[in-house]
Amino acid sequence: MVYKISLSSTQGTGKTTLATLVSGELKKRDVEACALAEMSTLAQEKGLPINEQTTREAQLWILHTQFATELAHQARTAPPKYEVVVCDRGVDNYCYLKRRFGEDEYALQMTLGHLRHFPYDQIYVLPIVNDTLGRGEGVRSTDRIFQQEMDTAIRAFFDNQRIPYRALPQPAAEDRFREEWVKIIVNQTLTDLEKGGLTR
16 A cells, blocks of 8 residues: 655645655655645646636646546556655645635535545645745745635635644744654654654
8 A cells, every 4th residue: 555645735835845855755765755746737737727716627627637646656556666655735625626616516525535535644734834935836826815715724624524634833944944844744654654763
């Protein structure tokens, strides 16, 4: 079985960078790991609208593609066969559809069904951080009100659906490369895989 991590949060919190750092740290410890790209980046490359101007079709494409990509990496029979997959987002993508168009039974059941049949071993929720790492990659909106609304919506969705998650702490001002977050996630992953923790 592939160990699956979801990095979830509102936009512009440093998920993409964190996914790369975590997978890199795991590889240093002989764990075959990979970081999955955020689907909104792929959607934008295909000309689909995202952020505040998104469409239902675009958000459904993001949801479908997220889940299909996760399954493709879990079901590999050819090398590399991953031990750990670090997902840049996950079911929190549903919250963007819900905010724009309201509750969508089809998308909701797809999301909850994916969680039920292909659960994440750990879901980490990142806080909003006001520094250079938290500005994103120019894909997601930088509107602070929208960012805060989505942070609230994502946490409420997890709480209302009783989806367990671990909220990462606010990093220290000098921790620009999120060493504390990396250590938390890598330690938990190695412990769950029974490979021992990160000591430094």
